[in-house]
Every structure is written in structure tokens, then in C-alpha cells.
Amino acid sequence: MSxxxxxxxxxxxxxxxxxxGSTIDIQLWAGNDKAGYSMIDGDFSTPATASPVTLEIPYDSQDLQSHDGTTTWDHFHTSPRLVxxxxxxxxxxxxxxxxxxxxGAAWKMALR
Known part of the structure; x- marks a missing residue:
């Protein structure tokens, strides 16, 4: 595991x-290019003080495995929320x- x-x-x-007092919150899912199948555990939130904000989310290679261990997910899925x-x-x-x-690169997303 890395x-x-x-x-x-x-x-x-x-x-x-x-x-x-607002925050940017996300749920992060691992899956394939079509859908997210496994949520990566964690409370991913940061204060919404000034645009843009950066979230650094640690994960383990095990987080990219299906529950039965037969598939390695190759995509992340999320939709940030202003709360x-x-x-x-x-x-x-x-x-x-x-x-x-x-x-090596930040995933850039925008609230609309």
C-alpha cells in the first residue's frame, strides 16, 4: 500500500x-470513468475564506480497490459543496x- x-x-x-463561517465540503468516491463505487473515508472540509481554497486529501492505494479486491478503480468522483x-x-x-x-497537479473545480 502506498x-x-x-x-x-x-x-x-x-x-x-x-x-x-462557511466551509467547502466534499465526499470523495473512487470508481471508473462512468461512476463512483467506493467512498473514501474522511471528513474533507476547509473554511471558505477566499477563492480559491485548497483541500489536500490523503488516500491509500487500498482506497482504490473494490470491496472484494477484484478491481482497481482508476477515477475519482466528487462535487464540492458550499456549506x-x-x-x-x-x-x-x-x-x-x-x-x-x-x-503532481491540483484538480481544479468551480462552484457555480
């Missing part, structure tokens, strides 16, 4: 109202990226 770090940069337009007071204020469209594309 440890890796996925870097996700989330931005939003200046016209988007971001209340003080304030427990309520979702805005969400990005669901996006995917190949694991190979994330090596």
Missing part, C-alpha cells in the same frame, strides 16, 4: 455570496478525473 495526496482546488465567482450552518448553499456539478491525471 500513501498519496490528492489536491483539489475549489474556486467560486466573486458574485457568489459566501457567508462568514453554512449545516445547510448546503451551493454545489459544483459532479466531476470526475483519472487517478493518473492527479499525480
Amino acid at each position: 500513501k498519496e495526496t490528492l489536491t483539489i482546488e475549489v474556486s467560486w465567482p466573486a458574485s457568489l455570496a459566501v457567508p462568514e 453554512h450552518g449545516g445547510f448546503i448553499k451551493n454545489i459544483a456539478y459532479a466531476e470526475k478525473i483519472s487517478v493518473a491525471q492527479t499525480k
